[in-house]
Amino acid sequence: MFTITHEYDRNILLHFVGSRQQQSGIIWGEKEPSCVIVTTGGRGGKRAGYGDIRNPDGSILYIGQGEKGDQDVTKFSNSLLIEGERSVLLFTTREPNAEEVRQRGNHRKLYRFEGIYQVASWDFFTSTEGKRANDKLLRFLLVPANNIYNAQSATIQQDEKFSNIHKPPSKPSLNQLKKNLINASAKPSKGQLNARDYFIRSQQIIIYAKERAKGCCERCNKAAPFFDIYGTPYLEVHHIFRLADDGPDIPINVAAICPNCHKEAHYGINRDKIKEELSKCIIEKEQLINISEDALNN
Numbered sequence: 001m002f003t004i005t006h007e008y009d010r011n012i013l014l015h016f017v018g019s020r021q022q023q024s025g026i027i028w029g030e031k032e033p034s035c036v037i038v039t040t041g042g043r044g045g046k047r048a049g050y051g052d053i054r055n056p057d058g059s060i061l062y063i064g065q066g067e068k069g070d071q072d073v074t075k076f077s078n079s080l081l082i083e084g085e086r087s088v089l090l091f092t093t094r095e096p097n098a099e100e101v102r103q104r105g106n107h108r109k110l111y112r113f114e115g116i117y118q119v120a121s122w123d124f125f126t127s128t129e130g131k132r133a134n135d136k137l138l139r140f141l142l143v144p145a146n147n148i149y150n151a152q153s154a155t156i157q158q159d160e161k162f163s164n165i166h167k168p169p170s171k172p173s174l175n176q177l178k179k180n181l182i183n184a185s186a187k188p189s190k191g192q193l194n195a196r197d198y199f200i201r202s203q204q205i206i207i208y209a210k211e212r213a214k215g216c217c218e219r220c221n222k223a224a225p226f227f228d229i230y231g232t233p234y235l236e237v238h239h240i241f242r243l244a245d246d247g248p249d250i251p252i253n254v255a256a257i258c259p260n261c262h263k264e265a266h267y268g269i270n271r272d273k274i275k276e277e278l279s280k281c282i283i284e285k286e287q288l289i290n291i292s293e294d295a296l297n298n
Contacts, residue, residue, distance in 0.1 A: 002089065002113040003113060004113055005112065006112070006113055007094070007110040007111060007112045007113075008091070008111050008112075008113065009108060009110070010108060013039075013111060014027065014029075016031070016037070017029035017036075017037060018031025024065060024077055025040065026038055026039075026065055026077035026078075028077070028080055034086055034087060035086050035087040035089055036081070036086045036087070036089070037089045038062060038081075038089070038117075038142070039092075040052045040060070040062060040090065040091070040092055041092045041093040041094070058143070059120070059141055059143045059144070060090070060117070060141075061139050061141060062081075062140045062141075062142050063137055063138065063139055063140075064077075064078045064122075064138030064140060065138075066137075069135060070135055070137075071136065071138045078138055081122065081140050081188070082119075082188060084118070084119045084188040087117075087118070087145070088117040088118060088119060089117075090113075090117050090142065091111040091112060091113055092112045092114055093109050093110075093111060093112075094109065094110045094111075094112060095107075095110075096108070096110055115144055116144075116145040117143060117145060118142070118145050119141070119142060119188040120141040120143045120189070121189045121190065121191060122139065122140045122188055122189075123138075123139055124137065124138060124139070125137060140188075141188075174208070174212060174289060175289070177207060177208040178208060205237065205254055209235075209251070209255065209256040210235055210237070212251075212256065213235055215233035215235075217235060217257045218235075218256050218278070218281060219255065219257045219258075219261040219281070220257075220258065220260075220261055222258065224258060225258055234259075235258060236256070237254055237255070238256075238257050238262050238265055238278075239253055239254055240253050240275055240282065251286055253282075255278050255281070255282050257278075265278070
């Protein structure tokens with residue numbers, strides 16, 4: 001896996017996903033089917049008329065693929081983002097300086113890892129300037145995964161506009177929570193959606209997993225180590241079959257676990273075994289949660 005703020009050669013990115021692509025800003029491969037690499041910035045993107053924008057809340061407006069004319073949703077690279085089934089590993093592009101060219105012996109670009117993102121929404125817009133003037137372009141809203149799934153995110157805490165996101169609402173039943181998740185689309189929405197609305201929507205999976213856990217870690221079965229500032233047992237939501245905590249909002253793929261188990265699930269020597277055991281445990285728990293037909297239809 002990559003380290004945030006570290007820079008890498010493009011060949012390393014290609015090797016990670018198992019790809020031989022050389023030009024696309026969206027890179028994918030069979031070696032890592034759960035993720036897609038997105039590169040942004042650099043002189044090439046500017047020459048092509050791309051203008052990705054970083055928003056104050058940490059989200060990014062990313063222009064899709066297609067260098068001439070209107071961009072196409074059926075283009076495979078664009079469809080990967082529209083489907084929203086893969087983690088987005090975001091890299092910013094930088095041209096090497098003269099000293100780096102001398103030391104490395106080439107002019108290849110450097111790619112700085114910015115973190116794991118998720119596609120919140122997508123839409124078309126018509127460019128009004130540059131080479132892409134009058135072209136119909138795709139624009140994706142990418143939001144940092146840590147802001148979505150980490151209830152202690154500094155980015156959210158520092159902004160009073162988000163102060164109500166993590167306040168526990170009046171508790172609906174577990175069946176009602178699951179019904180809400182089933183009725184909600186896991187795919188990125190078409191149309192404009194701001195990051196705040198997406199953060200709020202993504203809290204549903206956190207609320208559901210913690211309610212299902214009933215105050216105990218769903219891996220070690222021990223009580224949560226402490227209570228948070230709202231008086232609720234502190235557990236962290238972990239996605240079982242993803243590169244990091246940023247998968248689709250599917251109940252069978254998430255677990256509410258204690259901080260120790262969460263770290264071990266990511267970095268422990270037995271993380272593969274933990275993944276299998278946790279998956280089996282959650283499947284069994286979900287089978288016991290019976291949603292009646294009336295609950296689904298009401």
